[in-house]
Amino acid sequence: MSRKLRLGMVGGGKDAFIGAIHRLAAFMDGQIELVCGVFSIDPGVSVESGLEYYLPKERIYENYQQMFEEEAKLPEGERMDFVSIVTPNHVHFEPAKLALENGFHVVIEKPLAFSLEEAVELDKIVKSTGNVLALTHTYTGYPMVKEAKHYVESGKLGSIRKIYVEYPQGWLATPLEREGNKQASWRTDPEQSGQGGAVGDIGTHAANLAEYVSGLEITKICADVNIKVKDRLLDDDCAALLKFGNGASGVLMASQIAAGEENDLKLRVYGEKGGLEWKHTDPNTLLFKPLDGPVQIVRAGTGYLSEIATKNTRTPAGHPEGYIEAFANIYMEFVRAVRDYQNGELKSGKEYDFPDVADGVRGMAFVKNMIESSKSETKWKPFEI
DSSP: SOOOOEEEEEOOTTHHHHHHHHHHHHHHTTTTTEEEEEOOHHHHHHHHHHTTTTOGGGGGOOOOOHHHHHHHHTTTTTTEEEEEEESSSSHHHHHHHHHHTTTTTEEEOOSSSSSSHHHHHHHHHHHHHHHOOOOOOOOSSSSHHHHHHHHHHHEEEEEEEEEEEEEOOOSSSSSSGGGTTTTHHHHTTTHOOOOSHHHHIIHHHHHHHHHHHOOOEEEEEEEEOOOOSOOOOOOOOOEEEEEEEEEEEEEEEEOOOOOOOOOOOEEEEEEEEEEEEETTTTEEEEEEEEETTEEEEETTTTSSOHHHHHOOSSSSTSSOOOOHHHHHHHHHHHHHHHHHTTOOHHHHHGGGGGGHHHHHHHHHHHHHHHHHHHHHHSSOEEEOO
């Protein structure tokens, strides 16, 4: 197909943080164009935003129900191909469901849904419609995260024994939700965020990163979930001991009250023959620590990287790549899947390197299992979906 894929958006108005990130990422490789959207629950803001994005007024909609209905009526050569849903958690399920049922593919912000029940239902809908859904667990898009995964798969670490993943932030160390901060307000509101605060917002990222790089699934959790800011309604701090499918043990920490921290996601994986370390504050570096030799510094953009890391690198060594490029890597692999779908050549989900609906279900199950474990007197509980 010799044209760009056509994108519609739910959310992502002119003052929204994550919507702008999605657009920058989607446009980066010249494969996608924005053709329509409903950018806010306020119709006036939606129209104002759409006009700023140079959309014709008739393709700026008042609500997502209207958008899917009207877009589905357009000829195949005009209507959108997929929608990006960049709204708070409670407005994930319904637009994703309607999009899939109307024949549109979906990119959706994490977590996948408001609840595990919604996530399981979306999984069923994806399977029944056959459409493509990508979940933006952004950190899996970094080239050196993919190199880390390659190191594990190639056996350089041997059998995995120990995994540490930590995600400290400090931005919610004070009650910003009571000071008019929009990002804080919905993330700490159980009516909009769901049953998890920090555990859903960043804990799911940490768990997904650990599973993605190690290739192992979490099988048991022993969790401690806390509210540290007085009168806050959802957790802002959590930690857990983990067990993985091969018997490896792990430790996970995710906190939004780690005062002074910005966005310091860090992963360490240790096997029989060595370990590796990656951190978000220096995303173009991977440390490999062999058991019988010196620490090796592995850098993005260099000629010695694996095929998968090289494929997801855009610039030569020494030219930093970051957050938006990682997002763009997820979009580009999603584009490959959608084009395969359009050509009648869609492969199984495991053939595409982006987080999908199954990852989303595991993310919502992680939130539920963390909270249940934290409340339980016995603590250790099986990871259940």
